[in-house]
Amino acid sequence: MKQRIGVYICHCGGNISDYVDVEKVREAVAQNDGVLIAKTTMFACADSNQKGMVQDIKENQLDGVVVASCSPKLHEITFKAVVERAGLNKYNYVHANIREQVSWPHSDNKAGATQKAIQIVKAAIAKVRLSEAIEPLEVDTTQAVLVIGAGVAGMKAAISLSKMGTKVYLIEREPFIGGRIAQWDVLCLTNETGKELVSRLYTEIVSNKNIALYTGAQLVDCKGSIGNFTAKVKLSPRYVKETCIDKEILKKAINACPVEVPDEFNFGITKRRAIYHNFPAEYPQTAVIDMNSCTRCGKCTEICDKIDLNMKEEFLELKVGSILVATGFDPYTPNEGEFGYNVIDNVITLSQFKRLLAFSEPGKLQWHDKPVKNVAYIYCVGSRQVDGNNKYCSRYCCTATINTALKSNDKFPELNHFHFTRGIRTYGKQEQLYHNASKSGHVFFQSYEDDPCRVEHKNNKTTVKINDILTNRKELEVEADIVVLVTGMVPRSNNNISDILKLPRGRDNFFNEIHMKLRPVETVIDGITIAGACQGPKNVVESINSALSAAIKTYSFVGKDKLMVKPEVAEVTPDLCKWCDECTKACPFDAIFKNEQGVAQVNETVCKGCGMCLPVCPTNAIQLKTFSDIEIASMIDVLANEL
Amino acid sequence: MPFAGKKLYDALVVGGGIAGIESALNLANNNLKVLLVEKDLTLGGKMIMLSKVFPTLDCSACITTPKISEVARHPNITILTNTNILQIEKQDKNYFKARIKEKARYVNISDCTGCQLCEEACPVVVPDQYQYDLVGRKAAYIPFNIASPRVASIDMDNCVLCGACEKACPTGCIDFTQEDKEYEIIAKTVIMATGFNLFDPLKIPRFSYGNSKNVITALQMERLLAPTRPYNHVLRPGDGQVPCNIAYVLCAGSRDLSVGNPICSQICCMYSIKQAQLLMGALPMADVTIYYINIRSFGKGFEEFYEQAKGMGVNFVKGKVGKITETDNGNLILWYEDINQGKVIEKKHDLVVLSVGVLANDEPKKLIQGWEKDEYSFAHQKDLFYTPSLSSIEGVFLAGTTSGPMDIPDSILSAGSAAMEAIRYVKQTSIDL
Ligand SMILES: Cc1cc2nc3c(=O)[nH]c(=O)nc-3n(C[C@H](O)[C@H](O)[C@H](O)COP(=O)(O)OP(=O)(O)OC[C@H]3O[C@@H](n4cnc5c(N)ncnc54)[C@H](O)[C@@H]3O)c2cc1C
Ligand code: SF4
Numbered sequence A: 001m002k003q004r005i006g007v008y009i010c011h012c013g014g015n016i017s018d019y020v021d022v023e024k025v026r027e028a029v030a031q032n033d034g035v036l037i038a039k040t041t042m043f044a045c046a047d048s049n050q051k052g053m054v055q056d057i058k059e060n061q062l063d064g065v066v067v068a069s070c071s072p073k074l075h076e077i078t079f080k081a082v083v084e085r086a087g088l089n090k091y092n093y094v095h096a097n098i099r100e101q102v103s104w105p106h107s108d109n110k111a112g113a114t115q116k117a118i119q120i121v122k123a124a125i126a127k128v129r130l131s132e133a134i135e136p137l138e139v140d141t142t143q144a145v146l147v148i149g150a151g152v153a154g155m156k157a158a159i160s161l162s163k164m165g166t167k168v169y170l171i172e173r174e175p176f177i178g179g180r181i182a183q184w185d186v187l188c189l190t191n192e193t194g195k196e197l198v199s200r201l202y203t204e205i206v207s208n209k210n211i212a213l214y215t216g217a218q219l220v221d222c223k224g225s226i227g228n229f230t231a232k233v234k235l236s237p238r239y240v241k242e243t244c245i246d247k248e249i250l251k252k253a254i255n256a257c258p259v260e261v262p263d264e265f266n267f268g269i270t271k272r273r274a275i276y277h278n279f280p281a282e283y284p285q286t287a288v289i290d291m292n293s294c295t296r297c298g299k300c301t302e303i304c305d306k307i308d309l310n311m312k313e314e315f316l317e318l319k320v321g322s323i324l325v326a327t328g329f330d331p332y333t334p335n336e337g338e339f340g341y342n343v344i345d346n347v348i349t350l351s352q353f354k355r356l357l358a359f360s361e362p363g364k365l366q367w368h369d370k371p372v373k374n375v376a377y378i379y380c381v382g383s384r385q386v387d388g389n390n391k392y393c394s395r396y397c398c399t400a401t402i403n404t405a406l407k408s409n410d411k412f413p414e415l416n417h418f419h420f421t422r423g424i425r426t427y428g429k430q431e432q433l434y435h436n437a438s439k440s441g442h443v444f445f446q447s448y449e450d451d452p453c454r455v456e457h458k459n460n461k462t463t464v465k466i467n468d469i470l471t472n473r474k475e476l477e478v479e480a481d482i483v484v485l486v487t488g489m490v491p492r493s494n495n496n497i498s499d500i501l502k503l504p505r506g507r508d509n510f511f512n513e514i515h516m517k518l519r520p521v522e523t524v525i526d527g528i529t530i531a532g533a534c535q536g537p538k539n540v541v542e543s544i545n546s547a548l549s550a551a552i553k554t555y556s557f558v559g560k561d562k563l564m565v566k567p568e569v570a571e572v573t574p575d576l577c578k579w580c581d582e583c584t585k586a587c588p589f590d591a592i593f594k595n596e597q598g599v600a601q602v603n604e605t606v607c608k609g610c611g612m613c614l615p616v617c618p619t620n621a622i623q624l625k626t627f628s629d630i631e632i633a634s635m636i637d638v639l640a641n642e643l
Numbered sequence B: 001m002p003f004a005g006k007k008l009y010d011a012l013v014v015g016g017g018i019a020g021i022e023s024a025l026n027l028a029n030n031n032l033k034v035l036l037v038e039k040d041l042t043l044g045g046k047m048i049m050l051s052k053v054f055p056t057l058d059c060s061a062c063i064t065t066p067k068i069s070e071v072a073r074h075p076n077i078t079i080l081t082n083t084n085i086l087q088i089e090k091q092d093k094n095y096f097k098a099r100i101k102e103k104a105r106y107v108n109i110s111d112c113t114g115c116q117l118c119e120e121a122c123p124v125v126v127p128d129q130y131q132y133d134l135v136g137r138k139a140a141y142i143p144f145n146i147a148s149p150r151v152a153s154i155d156m157d158n159c160v161l162c163g164a165c166e167k168a169c170p171t172g173c174i175d176f177t178q179e180d181k182e183y184e185i186i187a188k189t190v191i192m193a194t195g196f197n198l199f200d201p202l203k204i205p206r207f208s209y210g211n212s213k214n215v216i217t218a219l220q221m222e223r224l225l226a227p228t229r230p231y232n233h234v235l236r237p238g239d240g241q242v243p244c245n246i247a248y249v250l251c252a253g254s255r256d257l258s259v260g261n262p263i264c265s266q267i268c269c270m271y272s273i274k275q276a277q278l279l280m281g282a283l284p285m286a287d288v289t290i291y292y293i294n295i296r297s298f299g300k301g302f303e304e305f306y307e308q309a310k311g312m313g314v315n316f317v318k319g320k321v322g323k324i325t326e327t328d329n330g331n332l333i334l335w336y337e338d339i340n341q342g343k344v345i346e347k348k349h350d351l352v353v354l355s356v357g358v359l360a361n362d363e364p365k366k367l368i369q370g371w372e373k374d375e376y377s378f379a380h381q382k383d384l385f386y387t388p389s390l391s392s393i394e395g396v397f398l399a400g401t402t403s404g405p406m407d408i409p410d411s412i413l414s415a416g417s418a419a420m421e422a423i424r425y426v427k428q429t430s431i432d433l
């Protein structure tokens, strides 16, 4: 039993003390059994208070500490570090949350809030009294990293990590690397094309001994935890050997393929064969056969002997210390009939339009053999949805559209641009593009939130109609040769990554970081970081910044050969275990196994301390360290007695 | 790690705002020896002055102070506050020589306990720059409660040399004989995190800032809302009344060629929406109107935050504010062009907040040779799409708002990016100092 406990109650500069009488809380707990010191403080987390705490602990030989402040998500780590600096074990620290759990939700009832705060602090004191010192677990780390996704974020992260001397496995699900930027000819705020950027990245990656790049590679399973993950990767064959370098023969072989399917590289507006290339500067520079559409007729193999339809898929087992996820985004796919999509022939998406501009000959833009002059852009398709689930703004699209429209005139001077917006968001320096577009005669409209524009097709004419804000809801209309739906970003589809790695998603369906400002690239799974647009819409520069931030974090996991991990894990009392196997079924992390003695045993470095196994054990043989039954019961006693 | 005249460092980080702090931590955690130089009396930059931060509404001090505390006690980081960089020169062998000047504080930092007795004793009162002139401070003063270092300083420009503080100080740490000190240090790489300046609304006389006391800037409103606020309540500065009809003027000094700043400041829509939400909480009876051109809520969770503000009853009006005039009782009349109706409308408010924008701090230009800036005076990014943090000088990297407007999450990511490149750069230059 701890008998020299220090308790600190934080004002949080008013966040707490505006609603909770912190002095009253202090008085109420000061005489509690075992409490030696009870203080209030303006900001418990401020440097001056931290120093004061260290001094208190040392001078009074405190054996337990409670801070009652904000959510433990924010500062439990901070205060655990404080007690450690003072020479106390950090598991003799207990955090009480009287902000998120008290002052904020009960701002309408100060007396009640104060009473609740007292109870919560007393419960924390009860727990700290029983707390035991435990040491963190030390694990050996594998000094290698798995980077998932070879878009711009994944490639930049891989390059940086490799330069730090770390072994990097870079896996890309598609047969070609580059992600979305490979598809963009025109990028904003630079004259570099997406293709050029990808080729620079690729050159750096292949010339780097520390990076192993796999394409057609998909994560199928992952076991283990920070420091030691084992990832299973399925490698789909290309069916075309790397030794195939004769371009002419390959071209003939491709032309011999009788299958035609929509080409995803051009977002389906052109066709490709089952054996195909992406573009002249594709990486790696080897064609591939898409087995989902190949009929195995063998026509191509008759022409090129480097093609082998019998190549088999392979599996790799990679041992890594940390995983960096950079799986990017998909452009939103409009629903059938959304602004005429898939119903009216000349309604396409921004991605399709960008490909169309890229591969069309200069000076004569055509869509389905008809010349294009008037282009109407409809903004925020799939973003800022009033009715749908995508409430968020996709961030990149206003700028990308205006930039595409502006640059299109270099190649196709005849194009006129009509923008049907919901308020342009060219934030920062990108505003200059909006300004330039307005100056060069682009026409901008803005619709009301509750009154979107409409696309109609009558007598062979497609028109876009809007009740414009600038003209006080007067209906305006534009006849368009092509209507471009400015589609937003959604997370990559058919992605089982989040299931395999157990990564949580936010309300917007993108991966969630732990805290936007404190731990912006970490996930709740220790050792797994996120980068680029898989975390939320980002442009290229923003993706690179997040990728390098994730890389530096990842490096901190694998840069040393040993790592300390949390010891708050489940523990089996062997004498009580009757091996009924219930616990292994309940454990979501496969951390429990039957040992040689025939009883359950916990793999401490795999266990996440979630506690799922505790309630299912019929003999109560499992306890969670730092959350033992007697600790929890003592807290409940206090809370119940106060009522 | 105390400075003690030490000469050699792996990295020099210039600027102790959130970007500089984050860069220093990233470098130091990877075993680089860092010198962090801040020209102000305290670390924290703009962020430490803020109330809560969008879109999560965390209290800004609760995010900043623990980071500062970590920097302050990190064995690999040496901090110099109140210190100017005089000149940074790149030497042939890929290292940088910097001349720095630690200005006299007239207080011995290591002995000051922050008891504030000197403050009580000092007879001089001047406007408090840390509260954006909303209240006064003494000539002997601690910048604010959560300053780091939390020690006193004597403002010699205003001190009358009466010696009262010296007598009051229990540890005798006040020393009027202190002088500025100059040092020369050497570092292998430099991170510029010199932050941004706020647009000065005096440049738009039609907004009456400076003439009408109840026209304030958004940073002044941050102070009114912050935990370490001057009045412990939101009051209008003109007469101390509780405002009940508050207006926000967005794009004040941004997207405006007439003041020479054509670009969008990227943060002001969001901080205004944030303040509006906080005001709805602090003053439940008040009306808040936001006059805007476009609302730019583009980041993660931002659009939802905007919708939440609408749901709370914040009034959004699409209209450009032409001018603001004051009536007898300190109330204000705001003239704006209503975009809906295409005509000029007058509206009465009792407090107007100017959502001033972000301007470049182009000081680095004077500090280091070879520094190039972009057309808006922000740092030139030499290889924007490959190494966004690289400046025009090899080995000098950019963190935070040095390269353009950015909110806190973006500043933090850009600091990580700069730190990663800086470490890589240091690794490849194998000079032993
Ligand atoms: C009113 C207002 C409200 C805001 N609210 C929010 C919000 O809610 N959420 C959000 O995300 N963002 C918000 N922001 C934006 C936020 O303030 C910035 O994103 C952030 O402060 C940028 O950090 P920085 O480190 O780049 O710059 P700064 O904070 O400006 O820091 C730069 C530092 O460098 C120092 N320095 C400058 N030059 C030199 C030199 N030559 N030598 C040494 N040191 C130097 C400065 O003194 C300063 O300490 C708000 C901004 C304002 C104005
Ligand atoms: S960036 Fe523009 S087009 Fe894209 S969702 Fe946001 S407002 Fe709409």
Ligand code: SF4
Pocket (backbone or CB within 6 Å): A427, A428, B250, B251, B252, B254, B255, B263, B264, B265, B266, B267, B268, B269, B270, B293, B294, B295, B296, B355, B357
């Ligand atoms: S962020 Fe909003 S208020 Fe600020 S300049 Fe841009 S549009 Fe104007």
